[in-house]
Amino acid sequence: MKSLVAYYSRTNITKKLAEDIAKNVDADIEEIKPKVNYQGKIGYARGGKDAISEKIIDIEALEFDPDDYDVVYIGSPVWAGKASTPVISYLKQNEGKFKNVKFFMTAGGRGFETGLKQMEEYSIKPQNTLALLTKEVKKNEYSLDGFID
Numbered sequence: 001m002k003s004l005v006a007y008y009s010r011t012n013i014t015k016k017l018a019e020d021i022a023k024n025v026d027a028d029i030e031e032i033k034p035k036v037n038y039q040g041k042i043g044y045a046r047g048g049k050d051a052i053s054e055k056i057i058d059i060e061a062l063e064f065d066p067d068d069y070d071v072v073y074i075g076s077p078v079w080a081g082k083a084s085t086p087v088i089s090y091l092k093q094n095e096g097k098f099k100n101v102k103f104f105m106t107a108g109g110r111g112f113e114t115g116l117k118q119m120e121e122y123s124i125k126p127q128n129t130l131a132l133l134t135k136e137v138k139k140n141e142y143s144l145d146g147f148i149d
Contacts, residue, residue, distance in 0.1 A: 003027035004064050007075035007104075008086035010038050010047065013134050014106045017142075018075045021104065025148050027073065033060035034086040051079035054118075057089045067097040071127070073148075076115065078107035083115040091122035098123055102147065104130040106137055 005022040008031070009015035015031070022029040035058040038047045050057065066072045076087035083105070103119050103126045105112050112131035120126060130147040 001070040002068070003071050003073065004030060004066060004069040005073040005075070006030040006032055006064075006066070006090060007073075008032040008034070008077070008084050008090070009075075010043070010077060010084070013137050014075045014077050014104075017104060017106060017132065017137050018073070021073050021075075021144060021148060024144055025073070028064050028069075030062060030064045032062075032086045032090045034058070034089070035060060036085075038086075047085060048080040050085040051082040051088075054082070054088060055085055056092050057085055059086055059089050059093065062090075065097065066094050067099075069099070071100040071102060072098055073102045073104060074119065074123070075104045075106075076119065078105055078111035078115045081111035081114050083119045087119065088122055091119060095122075100124075101126045102128045102130075104132070104147070106132050106134055108134045 003025045005027045007018035076083045
């Protein structure tokens with residue numbers, strides 16, 4: 001089965017998890033790169049505002065077409081209780097190209113349920129989901145069993 005891991009990560013927590021998933025399923029990996037700057041304190045505030053309004057933004061050209069894959073793992077941090085704006089924009093840009101998806105999210109505390117539901121609204125029903133706290137990812141206190149199978 002041909003797999004792709006597509007993710008956005010502002011602080012490298014979601015990136016760490018994405019790389020672990022890609023390694024375990026021998027997948028291609030695509031970093032979703034926004035054309036909007038979400039770094040630093042101002043970027044953090046902009047990201048929360050954009051997430052709340054579900055703003056669709058421009059993202060950099062993609063290397064991989066999700067239509068070429070049997071399953072696409074899509075990862076996002078939680079922003080203001082929602083999925084990150086770059087990931088929602090990726091889902092919108094690739095509407096109709098997903099055969100099967102699995103969503104994963106990272107957060108400092110909460111917002112998983114709303115974020116995962118939002119990702120499904122912009123895509124298709126996921127085969128599986130994974131929600132991990134930042135501290136779990138940082139300390140490698142998680143298992144991919146049941147998620148990648």
